[in-house]
Every structure is written in structure tokens, then in C-alpha cells.
Amino acid sequence: MLTPLEADSLSILPGIRHGFFTRQGGVSSGLYASLNCGAGSKDDAVSVSENRSRVAQHLGAFAEDVQTVYQVHSATALVVDALVPREALPEGDALVTRTRGLALGVLTADCAPVLLADADAGVVGAAHAGWRGALGGVLEATVAAMEGLGADRARIFAALGPTISARAYEIGPEFAAAFRDADPDNARFFTIPKGRSTPHFDLPGYVMARLGALGLKHVERTAPCTYENESMFFSFRRATHRKEADYGRQISAIVVA
Template sequence: MHPPVEKSPAITAAAAIRHGFFGRRGGVSEGEFASLNASRSVGDDAANVVDNVHRAVMALKGGPIEVALATQVHGTHVHIVDKAFDLQHRPEADAMVTNRSGIALGILTADCAPILLADPKAGIIGAAHAGWKGAVGGILADTVAAMEQLGASRANIIAAIGPAISVENYEIGEEMAKEIRTRFPDAADFIITDGWPKPHFDVPGLVLAQAKSLGIGTVESVGGCTYANPDLYFSHRHSTHNNTRAGRQIALIARG
């Protein structure tokens, strides 16, 4: 039985593109990492992680294909997955793009926003990890540019923003708010101060606005707030507030 998965209607309708945003259910991990933890660096048993990623891949219903994963560092580097890509050595990157078939691009998150992208006409796909640093730094724009480098057209790109922490649950400090306003003024409108004693930051809202301003053809939001739904998703902030460790959920996209 496949693990539960959330999908973008627009990408689902695209020919020869398979994708999914997976939560924390449907895997074999136990305890704090129950049950579909996809990260090997949080303290979970490595064999469980391998099994969980395999389960997610098989839920795409495209067969047992390989998965490209990066070492995510909250930056804006985009890695092109070409024929020379070594699946055993993860590059430091927070986004990947490819025109290869038979391989899935994977992004791990636990509050940050996973973004899956596809230009079905050109056969180009992408996946990006947008924490607050990546979002304000322009990780989405850089991912779109890398897809265009491979032959994609932004008017044909479908972008789906997956489950992430909502503005209601993402309180930030005054120093962080000042840094964003000073260094990234285009993101300042997404610092919300009304209704809370401390500022909150709307990362999914910022990414959504960026996607629309970039001229991406279709933009969708998928899933709920990771913090508010700890039974459905891993949330680093929720785990921190409850003195536990957080696993990581995986988002996957593959072409034909």
C-alpha cells in the first residue's frame, strides 16, 4: 500500500510528469521519526530511510527509478542533474533541474517550502527548497533560469508550492525582521506585524508572489501548514517546541 501523497492538479494533468508531496505517514520509521522520514541525517535508522524513499518513489507509479537528492544548505545554488550526476554523492544545492527521464528529483523539508516545477512541453523539471533564506535570496528565480537554460519556457512552467509552515505559526525575531527589510526590501511586505506581539514571516506567501511575478504559466499551492498538522507532516519548529527531533518529508518529481 502506497503512502499518502498530495498532488498539484495542473502537474497531474500534464503528460509524462509524475510528482507528489509526501507527509509523515506511510513509512517504516518509528518513534519521533514515525513514519515516512526521508532524511538520513536526523538520527533515524539508515535502512528505514532507504525503505521510506523507495515507498515514496513507488507511489509515483512509474516504477523503481533512482532519486537525485542534494545536501540542502539554505542557499540559492541550483544543480543541473545531467548524465554525469553521481547519485552516491550529494552536491550542496537547494534546487535541482533536469531534462533526464527515469530519475526523480527529491527535496526534503520540515517547515520550509518545497517547490516542484515542470515544463511538460519541453520535458524539463525542477525541484527547489525554499526556507526563508532561500526565498528572500531568489531560489525560485534561479531555478526558473536554470530550467530555461535547458530549454524550458516560463510561460509553460507549472509551479506547485507544497506543505510549509504558515505565517500564523512562523514567528521571527526583531533582528531577523530588520535584516530582511534592510537586505531584501522586496520581501518586506511578507513580514506581518498586525495581530501578534512579535513579527511573523509568510514564506509560502512570498514564494507564491514571486512565482506570479516571474511570469510562470501556472502556480498552485498544495497541502497545509506543517506546524499546525504534526500528525500529517514533520515540523522542525513543532518538534523544537516539544523537545523532540523532526524527520523530513520528501517531495518528488520525475518525467516519463
């Protein structure tokens, strides 16, 4: 049974269905147990297809799959109006549509998923905001693409889903320098925990700040830590620390019903 997390603000919007899906409720096994939706993983392709089909059905989508993109940590937001075959996925890190029944999704395993909706215009968006994409402007590009379809940012509700927390996100000094060079105020998203010598980055805090600066109707944070909650979420960093061969990806998706 699928039991995705839901943002209160998106849940009350008429004609909009969404979910920040966990790793629970699928058919994959081993490292990928159980709702691995990452076709780019080394998981059995049939299992991944079944997992994605379950997500699409849960959302009431018209197709047995969720539309995603080939994610490259960019600031590219794409407009779609029909399901694109997996073998022909365009590169990008956000999707928007006004096509009813077309579920849009992003795959994450520590990066920040953001779902957006203007229910009045019937326009939704899904963004994959890793640090590169967030710094480069993927959230701003997503809102601009939604406006191109008739959305109004004063009506857009946005929700941040599960992502890695600052407690688990240790980074190098050159990483922090890139953010400070872009805006000195970004220094507030970096801390050095007691007893540590290297900084930690607050990705969810940074994403919320970028969303807050966009003038949206409402912004909500539904962001438990992917690294610290192994039973609920896949985590690239956790898998790397354990020297595991691969890792699964959870999906966050939204649809105009």
C-alpha cells in the first residue's frame, strides 16, 4: 500500500492530487526495497515499471507511468503536454503542464523535490532542486514556465518534500564559497557543528528561502531528512558512506485530476 507524505496546502486544492512518495509500498528488493522509481538505477526494470505504475494509479493518472525527465542538476524547466517514452526523455530538472491526467514527477535521493500548483489555472509543476539546480535558478525557471501556461504566482502553492538535512550534509569549503560568491547572504545556510571542522549546508533552508523570494501564494515545508530516515527514504549520501553498489530513488509527483 502506498502511503505518500502530503502537503496540507496542496491537499486542499480542488482538482490537484500529489504525493511525496516514500520507499514503501513497491515490489523491488535488496538495496532497492521497495518503491524504487529510478529507471537509472541498476534495479530490475520490470520492478521499476511496476513501482511507477503504482504511483500513477494512486494519483489517478491517465497513463501507467509518471512523466519524469533525465535529470542533470540544471536550471531547465520543460513544458509537457503528453507522456514522453522513457527512452526519449529530454534533459532537465523541472516539468510543468496543464494537461489533465498527466502526472509529473521528480526523482530524488537527498536532493530537494518541490511540487507546485495553481489550481485556478489548472497548472502544476515538479522541480528537482539539488544544490546546483537551486543555486542556478531551477525554482525560478519552474514558476516562469508555469506562468507561461497561464498560472499566476500570486495563486501558486508550493511544497518542499523530503530532503537531506543540514545535520547530515557535510560539504567542502569550495562548495560554500560558490554560494557566498553568488550572494554573501548565503553564508547563513552554512554552519560548522560543534566538534567539527568542516561546514554543513542547509539545503531545505536554502530552497525555502528561494521559494519565499518568488512571491508565491503559499510555501510549505514537508521535509523529513532522507539520510536519517532509512526505513522511509533512499539516500545517495548514506549509500555512499556505506560503500553500497547503488541506491534507489523515491518519486514526488503531482497531477491535475
